[in-house]
Amino acid sequence: MPEVMRAVVFDAPGEATALLTTAVPTPAPVLSELLVRVVAAGVNPIDAKTRAGRGVSGAIEQFPSTLGYDFSGVVVRAPYETHPFPAGTEVFGMVPFPRSGGTYAQYAVVPTLSVARKPSALSHVEAAGVPLAALTAWGLVVETAHAHEGQRILIHGASGGVGHFAVQLAAYFGAHVSATCSPRNLAWLRELGASVVIDHTAMA
Ligand SMILES: NC(=O)c1ccc[n+]([C@@H]2O[C@H](COP(=O)([O-])OP(=O)(O)OC[C@H]3O[C@@H](n4cnc5c(N)ncnc54)[C@H](OP(=O)(O)O)[C@@H]3O)[C@@H](O)[C@H]2O)c1
Incomplete structure (x- = not known):
């Protein structure tokens, strides 16, 4: 797992043009969290509202901040060897709403209970929209x-x-x-x- 990753961040509430792609520290999973490599991130109206200073912007604890709740991707690190979603499993899900967005990034940490196996009938892009x-x-x-x-x-x-x-x-x-x-x-x-x-x- 790289120490830094690419993420889409914003430094202050504002227009969509304020979003920029930059290097940020890769989040580290704790306890039962999984580290997932994000293949596709879902985009919802709440993301745009929050970026503009409305929505759930009150939950942003610090800037730069990364938007996004939905994701589909591949497990990179599972919390223990016999976990039902070991490294390499294709999963999709949602990081906890509204406190911790952050799926507009290469990696995301996700609680085990917020993840499901990605159906093989869905592409990552389709699954991230669900x-x-x-x-x-x-x-x-x-x-x-x-x-x-x-x-x-x-x-x-x-x-x-x-x-x-x-x-x-x-x-x-x-x-x-x-x-x-x-x-x-x-x-x-x-x-x-x-x-x-x-x-x-x-x-x-
Ligand atoms: N996405 C989420 O997970 C989520 C969660 C909680 C709350 N919400 C809120 O729910 C609302 C909808 O979210 P969404 O993700 O479904 O948005 P969306 O994908 O943009 O869908 C909104 C739909 O509203 C239709 N529409 C536009 N003007 C209309 C009108 N005058 N009368 C009837 N329909 C009209 C459009 O359909 P046509 O093009 O066919 O007119 C469009 O497909 C937003 O306010 C969002 O913040 C969304």
Whole structure:
């Protein structure tokens, strides 16, 4: 493991142009954490909001700071020999939200419970797009709304990162799904399980 790595950092809240790629110390895992080589990092709206001084910027303890929660990559160091994800395992997951971002980097330290084996059907880029958006959708559709047969659910922003997972989960659990999106996404949302698709650009 190199002592320094490349990471995308910012020195103060501001525009996206303030992001720069530079060398920073490689984080060291402690206790049950894994060290993962990041192959792909997911980008979520909260990253941009935080970079601009909103979002969860209050959780930033020091600058320069590295954004990013979602990742997909390969385990470099596991905490013990018989760990279920030994070095070389392809994994994806999310570093703890909102305190410790940092996946816009070559390496990330991740708690064991925040990691899952990457499905072979997904590329690293695809897997890195899943965790935060899918867990948000799971929280609202499954844990809060308790999606079930006979239930009608309306999902706004249905073609977005969170929305397209919400549509699929709601349909999977048997709900009747209505979804709003722009015209280019109407057919796609039907494919994902929406029974009614509404073009929000056509609404007065
Ligand atoms: N990503 C996450 O993990 C996450 C977690 C928690 C909270 N959030 C919050 O949830 C919101 C959505 O996040 P996201 O990641 O899903 O964003 P996103 O991928 O940018 O999706 C937003 C979607 O909203 C749709 N949209 C735009 N204008 C609309 C309108 N007037 N009416 C209806 N739909 C409209 C767009 O679809 P069309 O192009 O089809 O119009 C777009 O796909 C953000 O505020 C974000 O901060 C996100």
